Amino acid sequence: MKFFQLEPKTHANYLGVKGWAYGGRYGIERYLYTLQRVTGLGVLLYLPMHLIVTSQKLNQAGWEQVMGLVARGLLPFGEFLVFVGGVFHAFNGIRLLLTHFGFLMAQPARPIYPFTVAALKQRWAVYLVFVMTTVVVGYGAWEFLIVAHH
Amino acid sequence: MAADIKQLEKKYVGKEVEFRLLRFAPDKDRAPYFQSFRIKLSQGMTVLDALMRIKETQDPTLSYRKSCRMGICGSCAMQVNGFPKLTCQTQVTELNTDKPIEVRPLANFPILRDLVPDLRNFLKAHESIKPYVIREDAEELDHPTGEFYQSPKELEKYLQFAYCIKCGACLAACPTNATDHEFLGPQALAAAYRYVADSRDQGLEQRLEAVDGPNGIFRCHYAGACSEACPKGVDPSLGIQLLKREILKYRVGAAHKKPAPLAVTPKGLKRREGIPLPPEKTVGQ
Secondary structure, X not given: OOOOOOOOOOEOOOOXXXXXXXXXXXXXXXXXXXXXXXXXXXXXXXXXHHXXXXXXXXXXXXXXXXXXXXXXXXXXXXXXXXXXXHHHHHHHHHHHHHHHOOOOOOOOOOOOOOOOOHHHHOHHHHHHHHHHHHHHHHHHHHHHHHHHHO | OHHHHHHHHHHHOOOEEEEEEEEOOOOOOOOOEEEEXXXXXXXXXXXXXXXXXXXXXXXXXXXXXXXXXXXXXXXXXXXXXXXXXXXXXXXXXXXXXXXXXXXXXXXXXXXXXXXXXXXXXXXXHHHHOOOOOOOOXXXXXXXXXXXXXXXXXXXXXXXXXXXXXXXXXXHHHOHHHHHOOOOOOHHHHHHHHHHHOOOOOOOHHXXXXXXXXXXXXXXXXXXXXXXXXXOXXXXXXXXXXXXXXXXXXXXXXXXXXXXXXXXOOOOOOOOOOOOOOOOXXXXXX
């Protein structure tokens, strides 16, 4: 006997990229997920531009002319944003690497109401990422935006 | 908390509340749309109760899934005001809002009709991770001669993940599932860990094909939303990270798991008086 199955008509209901941005009432880790991706993409986009600019075989005058171009307007601030993104990406990446291999995780336990989640037990690592990022970015802001212009 | 519920009941019970329900009839609608219904709240009314009231009194064509109505079967998970919840466990008063209550089918699943999601791919993913104990001594599994040893400590390693009711709330919360439709998903991955962590199991290698593929476990970047959405406290994101560690150990050749041996029936012991006989053995007769 031959069986056949009817293929029901459905309507797609995926949240798409909106699902990254809309954290809703979830914890901070869900926002960090998105921020990690955005900063990763930012650093990735910056890298080829940086390589193209710095790999030009120029004499001193040419080099200074190019450096003068990239020091105009909002470009230094854009560069600073890439730096901020890179610092956050690095520290949060270390947290994620450790998490991925179970080092910052709690041990499984019987679920007893009200339930708790392991993510809450490593919240200190999230705060540490923020503190480390703030310290390095603060120093970077001094170097990028103040020392470099005097 | 009890006082809060009393206050909320005082505030909302007996009042009319608007429900905005997503409707979609595949044979006549091109796209889903919202339809509003108003009902009077009664004490202890859950969102599922409200849906049933609407179906009984206002629109018998409204479709949704339900079965046990007590948080066991996992059929009635839906998006309630944007968050995946078991509607049978969500009281309308606890939502504590004067705005219309929006109920949609679970996100990241295709819609079959109204509030009914298509769970076929979800169940296929669960099936793909081989959700059963795998052992090299297959003969013992097919024709058991006894039980396997397992200490309470070994049980604790996987028990939490065995509470999964496959409601799909974790996939609706997962941002990776939002864009990667082929991603295995938190439910299947946590279920894989449930078996890998089981002291009786030897199936990690057999599960790797499904678990460690291009749309597998390393697409998870620990947003933790699945654990927050889980109505049973299963904490899938914990299971997924622990499974990653097991896979890493296996890949570097550091996984040394001895499967639980068969329990031996003690011999030569005398039963104390007054102790009732154990039940009949179910295996190895």
